[in-house]
Amino acid sequence: MAFEYEKYLRMEKMPHLWCPGCGIGIVLKAMIRSLDNMGWDKNDIAFVSGIGCTSRAPGYIDCNTLHTTHGRALTFATGIKMAQPAKHIVVFSGDGDATAIGGNHFIHACRRNIDITLVVVNNNTYGMTGGQHSPTTPIGYKTSTTSFGNIDPTFDICLLAKAAGASYVARSTVNKGKILEKYITKGLENKGFSVIVATANCHTQFGRKNKMGDPISARKWIESREIPLDKARNMKAEELYDKIITGEFISEEPEKTFWDNYNHSTQEYTDAYQTIIEKAQKSKDGESK
Amino acid sequence: MSEKINIPERHTKWEADIKIGKKDDHVVIGYWRDGCKGCGICVDVCPKQVWEIVEAKDKWSGQVVNIPDPSKCIKCSLCEIHCPDFCIKIY
Numbered sequence: 001m002a003f004e005y006e007k008y009l010r011m012e013k014m015p016h017l018w019c020p021g022c023g024i025g026i027v028l029k030a031m032i033r034s035l036d037n038m039g040w041d042k043n044d045i046a047f048v049s050g051i052g053c054t055s056r057a058p059g060y061i062d063c064n065t066l067h068t069t070h071g072r073a074l075t076f077a078t079g080i081k082m083a084q085p086a087k088h089i090v091v092f093s094g095d096g097d098a099t100a101i102g103g104n105h106f107i108h109a110c111r112r113n114i115d116i117t118l119v120v121v122n123n124n125t126y127g128m129t130g131g132q133h134s135p136t137t138p139i140g141y142k143t144s145t146t147s148f149g150n151i152d153p154t155f156d157i158c159l160l161a162k163a164a165g166a167s168y169v170a171r172s173t174v175n176k177g178k179i180l181e182k183y184i185t186k187g188l189e190n191k192g193f194s195v196i197v198a199t200a201n202c203h204t205q206f207g208r209k210n211k212m213g214d215p216i217s218a219r220k221w222i223e224s225r226e227i228p229l230d231k232a233r234n235m236k237a238e239e240l241y242d243k244i245i246t247g248e249f250i251s252e253e254p255e256k257t258f259w260d261n262y263n264h265s266t267q268e269y270t271d272a273y274q275t276i277i278e279k280a281q282k283s284k285d286g287e288s289k
Numbered sequence: 290m291s292e293k294i295n296i297p298e299r300h301t302k303w304e305a306d307i308k309i310g311k312k313d314d315h316v317v318i319g320y321w322r323d324g325c326k327g328c329g330i331c332v333d334v335c336p337k338q339v340w341e342i343v344e345a346k347d348k349w350s351g352q353v354v355n356i357p358d359p360s361k362c363i364k365c366s367l368c369e370i371h372c373p374d375f376c377i378k379i380y
Contacts, residue, residue: 002319029370
């Protein structure tokens with residue numbers, strides 16, 4: 001039975017403005033199916049985005065949506081969650097939005113472990129503004145600002161989130177729509193900060209300068225670089241150069257290492273804040289004890 | 290088919306009786322031509338080559354997709370999952 005996407009879409013705004021074959025549509029579909037798997041009321045969901053190609057998504061999704069300033073999607077989302085802890089907050093962000101301009105907000109949201117699900121659509125470039133290189137552009141690839149090849153080392157968004165303290169981290173690609181749906185559902189179920197990275201194709205801006213100007217060859221390029229996490233554990237560092245490691249980096253029950261206990265609180269942020277509210281209400285005249 | 294199929298009016302419809310293994314089945318494929326941008330991902334992901342690209346002069350990209358023989362479909366729904374433009378429905 002076909003899935004009824006119309007239930008979650010503003011059909012009067014369709015067809016959407018993304019380029020033919022853009023991976024964001026596939027990630028958005030996985031997102032909608034995941035929201036449907038959770039069975040939440042549409043009025044209890046807040047869908048937030050920053051600036052970039054992904055920022056158009058709140059215009060098409062029919063629930064409480066917010067289109068915010070560049071990189072500050074997580075900041076606004078934290079505010080919504082603090083004011084309305086019962087609501088379910090989803091942030092739809094791009095790689096430039098989450099790791100470049102909003103990099104600071106990203107690591108601090110991870111550190112607080114606040115109950116927000118962040119979906120990062122990583123297309124290796126700034127697609128909307130003309131294909132400049134982003135913190136996730138692989139070394140050696142050409143963009144409009146690195147005409148002779150990029151020399152900047154890249155961020156691994158999953159390892160960054162894991163180190164900063166997120167409680168669910170996973171990565172998949174646009175070639176695996178069903179696995180994306182599974183990961184996003186797990187992220188929505190997780191009480192804590194969840195990061196799901198979806199590696200997507202940008203053939204229009206990034207691909208055209210790297211001899212893959214059509215969606216099929218850009219998707220093939222992503223597919224050729226995918227390595228499952230379990231396989232990658234037994235591989236050498238040189239073999240993993242320019243590869244995309246896919247899988248669940250932190251699942252629901254993380255293995256407790258020394259470093260996990262040392263630095264990271266497992267308590268969710270709005271729960272912790274609730275205990276502060278109770279303490280403040282009990283104390284006389286707002287005095288702290 | 291006992292399930293109620295409600296394909297939106299904007300969708301083109303193809304129907305066929307198919308066989309999945311030894312089991313008899315029925316497939317209904319809905320395709321929204323106005324929303325399609327002709328990216329060709331459905332043609333690429335389909336394991337049975339059901340979809341084909343055809344020329345369309347009224348489109349910006351100059352191409353759309355078509356199904357010459359819907360009875361080849363095995364209802365894997367890969368095209369439905371990977372269509373970025375919400376254009377394909379498999380019932």
